[in-house]
Amino acid sequence: MMLVTLTAATAQNRTIPVNDDRGVSVEAPADPQRIAAISYLAVDVGLALGVEPERFAVTYMTKGRDPDFLLGLTKDMAPLGQRAKPNLELLTEFKPDLIVAMKRYSIGNAPAFEAVAPYLAYNIERYDESFREVAELAKAFGQPERGEALNAAFKQHLAETVARVPKDTHPRFQIMWAGDTPFSFHTENTAASIVAALGGDNIVGPMTQGGRFGMEMSLEAMLEKDPEVIFVYDSGPDRPQENNPIWGQLSAVKNGRVHYVGDQWVETNGPIAREIVLREAAHYLYPDTFPAVDVRAEAAKLVPPSLLK
CATH class of the missing domain: 3.40.50.1980 (Nitrogenase molybdenum iron protein domain)
Structure with a gap:
C-alpha cells in the first residue's frame, strides 16, 4: 500500500519542461489536473486530446456565449472572467496546477500568475506559431505524439482542400x-x-x-x-x-x-x-x-x- 501511495505521489509531483512564446522553458506538471485557460487555446488542445472538460477553468471572449466550436462545453467550466481582464481572485480560488494564457493579455501580470501556478504564455496570433503551440501544449498534457499527429492531419486536410479549390x-x-x-x-x-x-x-x-x-x-x-x-x-x-x-x-x-x-x-x-x-x-x-x-x-x-x- 505504501509503495502504491509513494508511486502516485511521485507521478503527481513530476514535472516536464514546456516552452512558451516568451522563449521561457517552464517546469509544468506532467499530468495537470486543474488547468486555468486564459483564452480558449488550452481548452481547444485539451478537448482534441480527450482531456476531461471538468479539469478546466476558462475566460470568455463574448459574455454569455459558450463557443460552438468547443461544443458549448465551456458552460460547465469554472469562470475566470473576460480574457483581456482575467479575474485573479477567481483564478486563485480555482487553485490551478497550470496556467495557459494569451501572452498579450497576461504578460503584464506574469509575476502574479507565477505566484499561483506554473504559467505558460502563448501569442495565439499567427499561423506559423500554431503548430508549435499545439505541440507544446500536447506535451504539457502528456500526449506529444498525438499533438504532432493533429498538426500533420491538419496540414494534410488543408492540402486536400486546396486541391479542390476552383x-x-x-x-x-x-x-x-x-x-x-x-x-x-x-x-x-x-x-x-x-x-x-x-x-x-x-x-x-x-x-x-x-x-x-x-x-x-x-x-x-x-x-x-x-x-x-x-x-x-x-x-x-x-x-x-x-x-x-x-x-x-x-x-x-x-x-x-x-x-x-x-x-x-x-x-x-x-x-x-x-x-x-x-x-x-x-x-x-x-x-x-x-x-x-x-x-x-x-x-x-x-x-x-x-x-x-
Whole structure:
C-alpha cells in the first residue's frame, strides 16, 4: 500500500519542461489536473486530446456565449472572467496546477500568475506559431505524439482542400472586428493564412516588419480595396460599420457575402478551431464547391467520443 501511495505521489509531483512564446522553458506538471485557460487555446488542445472538460477553468471572449466550436462545453467550466481582464481572485480560488494564457493579455501580470501556478504564455496570433503551440501544449498534457499527429492531419486536410479549390479564382477578402474603423487581420494571422491558402486575396496584406498581426482600416480604405467576401467577428449586437454609408457600397455587402463568424475565427491556433475555420472558409469562398458547415456537428468529429457522452 505504501509503495502504491509513494508511486502516485511521485507521478503527481513530476514535472516536464514546456516552452512558451516568451522563449521561457517552464517546469509544468506532467499530468495537470486543474488547468486555468486564459483564452480558449488550452481548452481547444485539451478537448482534441480527450482531456476531461471538468479539469478546466476558462475566460470568455463574448459574455454569455459558450463557443460552438468547443461544443458549448465551456458552460460547465469554472469562470475566470473576460480574457483581456482575467479575474485573479477567481483564478486563485480555482487553485490551478497550470496556467495557459494569451501572452498579450497576461504578460503584464506574469509575476502574479507565477505566484499561483506554473504559467505558460502563448501569442495565439499567427499561423506559423500554431503548430508549435499545439505541440507544446500536447506535451504539457502528456500526449506529444498525438499533438504532432493533429498538426500533420491538419496540414494534410488543408492540402486536400486546396486541391479542390476552383483554379484561377482569387476572391478578395477581409477578416475584421466590428467597429467604426475595423481592426483587420494581416495575412500572417492564422485565420487569414488559411483563407489565403485557399486562394483568397487578403486586402489587408502582410504584416510589416516587427508589426502587429492586424491593423485598423477605415471604410474609405476598404472601399478602395473593395473586398468580395468579408468575415466579421460576431462579438454582439453592436455593428457600427453598418451605419456608415460606405458600408453599403462594398461588393461583399451588395452581393450578400458578409459572414458574421464565431470565436474560432479570432482564436484559430488550436486544432479544433483551425479545422472549423478551414471548413467554413472553403464554403464561404466557394459555396458551389464546398458544403455549408454545422460548426457543432463538425467539432464533434474532432474530439474523442468519450467526451460526447
